[in-house]
Amino acid sequence: MSAEKSILNKNGIPSFVTDYIDSYKKNNIVLNIERIKLIKQLEDTIFKKVESGGLYFDEKHIAGCINFAEKWYFPLEPFQKFIISFIFLYHSHNQRAYYKEFLIMMGRGGGKNGLISVISHYLISELHGIENYNGSVVANSEEQAKTSFEEIYDAINKKSLLQRAFYKTKLEITSNATNSKFKFHTANPKTKDGGRQGFVIFDEIHAYENASLVNVYKSGMGKKKDSRKFYIGTDGYVREGYLDSMKNKANNILDGEHPDSKMFVFICKLDDVKEVSDETMWEKANPMFSQPMSEYAEILYEEVKEEFLELNYDSTSRTEFMTKRMNLPEEDMEKIVASxxxxxxxxxxxxxxxxxxxxxxxxxxxxxxxxxxxxxxxxxxxxxxxxxxxxxxxxxxxxxxxxxxxxxxxxxxxxxxxxxxxxxxxxxxxxxxxxxxxxxxxxxxxxxxxxxxxxxxxxxxxxxxxxxxxxxxxxxxxxxxxxxxxxxxxxxxxxxxxxxxxxxxxxxxxxxxxxxxxxxxxxxxxxxxxxxxxxxxxxxxxxxxxxxxxxxxxxxxxxxxx
Structure with missing residues (x-):
C-alpha cells in the first residue's frame, strides 16, 4: 500500500480509529461510559505501545477486511471499522495478534451479526491467508447459530467470483485457497468437540447459564496462529450466568484492573434507565443511531420509536424493550422478588x-x-x-x-x-x-x-x-x-x-x-x-x-x- 494511500497516521494509528475518537471528542456522537473508558484505555496504553514500536496495526488486513465487506456485503459504519481495526493489531516482536478475545454487546438491530459475518468470511478467505484457519459460530438455538452462516452462504450464492473461491454446503463453507472451514453449532457441550479452531463466535451469550459450552470450544484454541474468540449479544434475563461473569470481567478490564488482558471490550448501552426518555441517548445503546444515519438505521430507528411509544399502552413490554433495545436489563418489579x-x-x-x-x-x-x-x-x-x-x-x-x-x-x-x-x-x-x-x-x-x-x-x-x-x-x-x-x-x-x-x-x-x-x-x-x-x-x-x-x-x- 503506497504512502499516500496509507490509512495510518504518523503515529501508526488507523484513521478509522482516530476518526471515531475525534467524533466523540467533538460531540458528534454520544458514547456510554464503557466506550468512554475504552477510549481512555486505548490512549493510555495501546496507542503508546504502537508509538513506541511494541505493537502495530496491519493496514493491509484492516483495509482488506473493510473493502471486502463493502464490496460483497454492505457499507460499514464508523464503529464497525473501528472494531475491525483492533482485530488486526499485532505484536511487533513476533507478528502475533494482540487481542485474543472480543466482547461486542449492543442493542438489538445494532449490526453485530452482520459485522461478525463479514469478519468470519474474511478470516477464512485467501485475503487473510492462513491455511486451515477454521471458524465456528455457536449459539443456544440452531436458528441463531445459522444467522451468520446463512448470511455468508447467501453472499456466495449471489456472486460468481465468490462461488469460484468458496465451496459451500448447507453445513459447511470452505475456502478453496486456504482450506479454512466455517460451521455453525448449537449449544450442547456434552456432544461437541472443540477441534482445532482458528476462531470461534459465541452468539447471544446472554442465554449461556455457565461456562461449560465456552470451555469446550476454548479447549481447541491456541493451536492455530492468531486464534481469536468473539463474544456477541445483547443483555438478557439469566443472572449469575456466563454473561454476568463476562460483564464483571469486562468492567474490571475497562477500569484498568487487568492491564495485561487481551480482551477488547466494546459495550453499547444506556448508562441510566432514565435516559430512555431522551431519544438522543439511544445511540449509547445502538451505535447505528449516530448521525448521520444510514437508510437501514433510519428504518430501524422508526421501528424502535414505535415500540417505545407503544409502552404508553402496554407497560408489560418495557422489560423487553429496556433489555433488548437499550441493552440495559430492567426487571418487572411486579413479577420478581427483588431487583x-x-x-x-x-x-x-x-x-x-x-x-x-x-x-x-x-x-x-x-x-x-x-x-x-x-x-x-x-x-x-x-x-x-x-x-x-x-x-x-x-x-x-x-x-x-x-x-x-x-x-x-x-x-x-x-x-x-x-x-x-x-x-x-x-x-x-x-x-x-x-x-x-x-x-x-x-x-x-x-x-x-x-x-x-x-x-x-x-x-x-x-x-x-x-x-x-x-x-x-x-x-x-x-x-x-x-x-x-x-x-x-x-x-x-x-x-x-x-x-x-x-x-x-x-x-x-x-x-x-x-x-x-x-x-x-x-x-x-x-x-x-x-x-x-x-x-x-x-x-x-x-x-x-x-x-x-x-x-x-x-x-x-x-x-x-x-
Missing amino acids: WEDIMQTSRPMPLLNNRTAIVGVDYANAIDFAAVGFLFRIDNNYVWHSHSFARKEFLDTHSLGPPIGEWEKKGYLTIVEAPTIDPKLMVDWVKQECERLNLTVHKVMVDNFRYDITRPAFEDAGYEMELLKYMPSIHAQLSPRVETIFRNHQVIWDDNPLMRWYTNNTAVKIKKDGNKEFIKKDPVRRKTDGFHAFLHALYRSDEVVGQDLDKSFDMLELIDF
Whole structure:
C-alpha cells in the first residue's frame, strides 16, 4: 500500500480509529461510559505501545477486511471499522495478534451479526491467508447459530467470483485457497468437540447459564496462529450466568484492573434507565443511531420509536424493550422478588452469630431433588440468614440446571446426597451441628404442611419445637409487603452466597385476581427455589426473636461474679 494511500497516521494509528475518537471528542456522537473508558484505555496504553514500536496495526488486513465487506456485503459504519481495526493489531516482536478475545454487546438491530459475518468470511478467505484457519459460530438455538452462516452462504450464492473461491454446503463453507472451514453449532457441550479452531463466535451469550459450552470450544484454541474468540449479544434475563461473569470481567478490564488482558471490550448501552426518555441517548445503546444515519438505521430507528411509544399502552413490554433495545436489563418489579441489584446487596459479610437465638426455616417440598434449611436472626434491624441445602446427585446428573452446583458444594453452600431421597435427618443434623458450633438457641422450627408428616418426627425427636404453616398462599400474601421492604432497604444479609441468590432470582411473584401475591417458581424443574422458601417460612415468625439475644446477654451478666 503506497504512502499516500496509507490509512495510518504518523503515529501508526488507523484513521478509522482516530476518526471515531475525534467524533466523540467533538460531540458528534454520544458514547456510554464503557466506550468512554475504552477510549481512555486505548490512549493510555495501546496507542503508546504502537508509538513506541511494541505493537502495530496491519493496514493491509484492516483495509482488506473493510473493502471486502463493502464490496460483497454492505457499507460499514464508523464503529464497525473501528472494531475491525483492533482485530488486526499485532505484536511487533513476533507478528502475533494482540487481542485474543472480543466482547461486542449492543442493542438489538445494532449490526453485530452482520459485522461478525463479514469478519468470519474474511478470516477464512485467501485475503487473510492462513491455511486451515477454521471458524465456528455457536449459539443456544440452531436458528441463531445459522444467522451468520446463512448470511455468508447467501453472499456466495449471489456472486460468481465468490462461488469460484468458496465451496459451500448447507453445513459447511470452505475456502478453496486456504482450506479454512466455517460451521455453525448449537449449544450442547456434552456432544461437541472443540477441534482445532482458528476462531470461534459465541452468539447471544446472554442465554449461556455457565461456562461449560465456552470451555469446550476454548479447549481447541491456541493451536492455530492468531486464534481469536468473539463474544456477541445483547443483555438478557439469566443472572449469575456466563454473561454476568463476562460483564464483571469486562468492567474490571475497562477500569484498568487487568492491564495485561487481551480482551477488547466494546459495550453499547444506556448508562441510566432514565435516559430512555431522551431519544438522543439511544445511540449509547445502538451505535447505528449516530448521525448521520444510514437508510437501514433510519428504518430501524422508526421501528424502535414505535415500540417505545407503544409502552404508553402496554407497560408489560418495557422489560423487553429496556433489555433488548437499550441493552440495559430492567426487571418487572411486579413479577420478581427483588431487583438483581437489591439481591446482590444481600452479599454483605455476616455479623457475629455466636450465642444468638434464631428461627429455623425448612423447605422440604420434594425429597428427590432439593431441600433447604436455615437460621434466621434479627440483628441491628437486619434479617440475617445462615443456611444450607441438600441436593440429590441422581437429580443433578439427569437435569442440566445451569449453575456450577459442584463448585458451590466445594464452598460449603450445599451437600450433594447419593441416596434415593433426601433424609430429613440430614437437615436436623446440620441444625444440631450449627447450634453446637455457634452456641445457638432455636426458638422454633417453621415448616409448611407439604411432607410435614416426614419432617415433624425428625425435628421433634431432636427436641425442637415445630410450627406448621398450613395455608401458604395466605402466608405469602401477608409476607409479600415485608419481603419487598427488606430487600429494597437492603436489610437482608446472607454473605456472598450464590446459591441463595440463585434461589431468589428463580422465584417469581404471581399477582392473583384478588390482588394478593404468591411466590412461585419461574420454572418447575430447572429453577429451584427451596432456599428462598425456607427463608420465607422463618420470616413468618422472625419478630419473635427480636430482643431475645439482649435478654440472654443480661442473663449471662447475672451469672458473672464481679
